Structure formats: structure tokens, C-alpha cells
Amino acid sequence: MTIDQTVQQNHLSVRSRIYRILSDTEGTFSKKELAEMCGISMPTLHQNLKELIDAGLISYTDEWQHTGGRRARGLDIVPDARFSVGIFFNKNTFRIVAADLRLREMAYDSMPFDFDSCLEGTAPKVSNLLEQFLVNTSLDSSRLLGVCVAVPGLISKDQTTIEFAPTLGIRDFPLSRLLGDIPYPVHIVNDATASGRAEHFMRKQNGNMAYLSLENGVGGAVVINDSPYDGDHSRSGEFGHICVEPGGLPCSCGKLGCLEPYCSPNRIKTSLGISIDDFFKNVEEHDPVSISLFFDMLRHLAIGINSIRMTLDCDVVLGGFLSEYLVPYLDILRNYVLAGNPFEENADFVQFSTLRKHITPLGAALYYIRRFVENV
Ligand SMILES: [Zn+2]
Structure with missing residues (x-):
């Protein structure tokens, strides 16, 4: 033959x-x-x-x-021959994006969203917001590949349940209650996983990458040989729950000393009662209280980064809300990392994500784009 x-x-x-x-x-x-x-x-x-x-x-x-x-x-x-929709919501904001087959943004919207108040009736609410978006943007729904929703939680491998989403306050939550009314193919993904996949896609790099998302929930994603690595229970990349201080600060997961309570924007609000903008203004002005907290955040972040590097031996890419504030302090962070790493001569493997805007909903949209391209 x-x-x-x-x-x-x-x-x-x-x-x-x-x-x-x-x-x-x-x-x-x-x-x-x-x-x-x-x-x-x-x-x-x-x-x-x-x-x-x-x-x-x-x-x-x-x-x-x-x-x-x-x-x-x-x-x-023809990039707009089809499109995919990515949704990302947390407790109070609903974000939605339409992306073409190159993952370029075609339309985006965000709106207030009270997850608690619509807990019983979330499914029609999500479906209505989606339909409204499609109407407002005049996108041709016959070209819609599917809708992928990113949530800050652990998703069961069979796609039926959000097993645990501490920042949403839910456990073992049936997905049908969220997405049951959406009349298109639908998929759900962890928010940090979605972001990491979008970052890897946009970098067009070959090989391996660990993505560490610094939002109020800290998480991440692992890409090995250009393929997402989910793990046996779809829990890979849960970097927020690496222990960086045994017996330390309480975490949303119920344990003590996880990376998340040390390196999430929430820590600033909880510890000092000020906004993240004010905090970094204080740091710039050498306010001793803010500087002390900031260095403690960096020190613990470095411990987490080194754990990831030791395990996976690949670039560790920082993304998420907090990471944007850390850009001027990259050298300091890399020095903290080097101080705890016996193998490396430099810490160039600590990088910032290239895709800053709407990375999570775009990462969700990537799910159906990738499926389409692989099966075209
Ligand atoms: Zn934890």
C-alpha cells in the first residue's frame, strides 16, 4: 500500500x-x-x-x-467560518467572549452576576445571558461550535458535577442546574486550566509549560508535550493547594498553609483592608507594613514556584489578576526563587503570561476550537 x-x-x-x-x-x-x-x-x-x-x-x-x-x-x-463561546463567571461577575478559529476575540461582554441569588434558577439565567449576547453581537448561531464554561472549581471527570468550588460556596453541585438550558454543545472546565491552555495556544511554543493563576482562587494548568495534562482525577495544576507553610494561614479548601491564602489578592484585602491598587501604591512608596506583607507574599510564591519547577522542570508562567501587579517586581521574585533552588543558575523560567485580556473565557472558548481543528 x-x-x-x-x-x-x-x-x-x-x-x-x-x-x-x-x-x-x-x-x-x-x-x-x-x-x-x-x-x-x-x-x-x-x-x-x-x-x-x-x-x-x-x-x-x-x-x-x-x-x-x-x-x-x-x-x-477562514477564521470566522465557525466560532466558539467561552463563559467565565465567579460569585459576582459573568464574562462571555466569542472567539474565531484562531482564538481571536470577536465579541466580549461582562455583567454583574449574583451567583448566590440565582442558585436555584441558575440554568435559565446562564442560558438567557448567552442568548442575549448572541443577539446583541449579531453572531450567526448556526456557526457556533459550542459553549464552554469556566468555573473556579473542580469538575468531575464525567462532566456531571462541580465537585468543589470554595469561592462559589458549592460542593457536589449538579452541572445540569447551571448549564441544563443551553441549546448548544456545552462543556465545563476549571478556570485556571482554561487560562493555561489559552496561554499555551497563543505562545505557539512546543513542549511543556506550567501555568500558575493568581486570582482570588489560585490554580493552574499543566501542559506536557503540547498536550494538556489533566491527571487521574482532573485535578492536575491545583497549585493553590501546595503547602508552603505547614500550619499556616487557613485556606478556602479547609486546610492550613496552602499557597492560595498567601498569594491571592484576597490576602491584601483581608490583612490590610485596602484595595490592591492602594496596596501597590504603598509598596512603591515604601510603606513598611505593605512592604512586609508584599515580601512575605513573594517569598511564599517563590516556594510554590520552586515546587512546581522541581516537579515538572519546565517554564512556570504566572497569570491572573495579581500577576499584572507583579510585573515590575519580576527580578525580586526570581531572586527569591533562586534562593530556594539548588539547581538553577537563573530563574528565567519564571515568566508572565502573554495573554492578559480575557484569558479565562478565551481559554474556555478554545475547547471547541481545538476539537473542531482536530476533527475538521
Ligand atoms: Zn488549600
Whole structure:
């Protein structure tokens, strides 16, 4: 059997491979190079390109490329041929984004959301907010791949239950009560996991990455060999509950000394009763009380980062609300990390996320985009 015959029998994967290359590279090569990259003949390539064009998923671009003396029209995916919706809510805010097939934001909205008050009737509320968003943005719902919802909690592997979401105050919460009224394919994901996957996708890096999200709930995500690593119980990347101070501050999980109570924005409010903006203004002005708390946060954050680095031996990327305030203090943080790490000569592996705006709902939207691209 020739390579081409094998490929013919596995038609979808060839289409998917062609589509993914076009998506990743934005069509910066000749058809001959594309055929070589896919390991297929030119007739097979042309057949697959025709199908993708007929389906409206790729098109010729206006740009002409020089390919060995000849000029050929470029090919690219049609990014808005489909779109995905990502939702992220916590106790008091509902955020929703529509993203095209390159995870570029098409529309975004956020609104107040009282999770407690609508606990019994959350499903119709979520569904109504979604429909309102689609109407307001005039997006064609026939192109909607699905809706993925990110929540600050642990999701059961069978997608039926939020097992534990301390910041929402729920445990063993049936997902049907949240998402049962949404008339599209629906999926749910942990918020920090979603953010980490979006960051990895946008970096277009090969390999491994640990994402540490510093929101009021501290969490993260692990990517190994470009694939999300969920763990046996979908609890990988729960970095917020690494113990950084045995017997220390109480955590939302019920234990003592976890990373979360040391490095979440809530700690500032709880300890000093001031806003995060005022806190960092005080730090800049060398207020001793704020400086003392800030260094304690960095010291414990460094312990957490080193635990992740020791375990996974990969870049540790910081994201989330608090991380944006830490950018001017990266060198100090890296020095704390180095002080507790016997193996490294520098701490360049501690980085900040590149995707700052709406990373969590975009990360949720990525779920259906990735599924589509892999099965196109
Ligand atoms: Zn904890």
C-alpha cells in the first residue's frame, strides 16, 4: 500500500493536518511544500484543498507568494467560518467572549452576576445571558461550535458535577442546574486550566509549560508535550493547594498553609483592608507594613514556584489578576526563587503570561476550537 492509499483511508486526519498547518502558519508556503509537510501527493493535496474550500473553511488570499520563480496565490483558513463561546463567571461577575478559529476575540461582554441569588434558577439565567449576547453581537448561531464554561472549581471527570468550588460556596453541585438550558454543545472546565491552555495556544511554543493563576482562587494548568495534562482525577495544576507553610494561614479548601491564602489578592484585602491598587501604591512608596506583607507574599510564591519547577522542570508562567501587579517586581521574585533552588543558575523560567485580556473565557472558548481543528 502506498503512502497515498494509507492517507486516503484516513481522510479526515489529512484534512485536519492540512487545516492545522494553514491555521498555524497563515499560509506562508507553496502547495508543494504543504504536500511535503503532510507527506501526501499533489493530487491528494488538491482533492483535500478542494473539499476544504467547498466547505468554506479555507480560501485563497489576496496575497501572492513567490514559490521558486513562480507566483502562486496564498491559502489560509477562514477564521470566522465557525466560532466558539467561552463563559467565565465567579460569585459576582459573568464574562462571555466569542472567539474565531484562531482564538481571536470577536465579541466580549461582562455583567454583574449574583451567583448566590440565582442558585436555584441558575440554568435559565446562564442560558438567557448567552442568548442575549448572541443577539446583541449579531453572531450567526448556526456557526457556533459550542459553549464552554469556566468555573473556579473542580469538575468531575464525567462532566456531571462541580465537585468543589470554595469561592462559589458549592460542593457536589449538579452541572445540569447551571448549564441544563443551553441549546448548544456545552462543556465545563476549571478556570485556571482554561487560562493555561489559552496561554499555551497563543505562545505557539512546543513542549511543556506550567501555568500558575493568581486570582482570588489560585490554580493552574499543566501542559506536557503540547498536550494538556489533566491527571487521574482532573485535578492536575491545583497549585493553590501546595503547602508552603505547614500550619499556616487557613485556606478556602479547609486546610492550613496552602499557597492560595498567601498569594491571592484576597490576602491584601483581608490583612490590610485596602484595595490592591492602594496596596501597590504603598509598596512603591515604601510603606513598611505593605512592604512586609508584599515580601512575605513573594517569598511564599517563590516556594510554590520552586515546587512546581522541581516537579515538572519546565517554564512556570504566572497569570491572573495579581500577576499584572507583579510585573515590575519580576527580578525580586526570581531572586527569591533562586534562593530556594539548588539547581538553577537563573530563574528565567519564571515568566508572565502573554495573554492578559480575557484569558479565562478565551481559554474556555478554545475547547471547541481545538476539537473542531482536530476533527475538521
Ligand atoms: Zn488549600
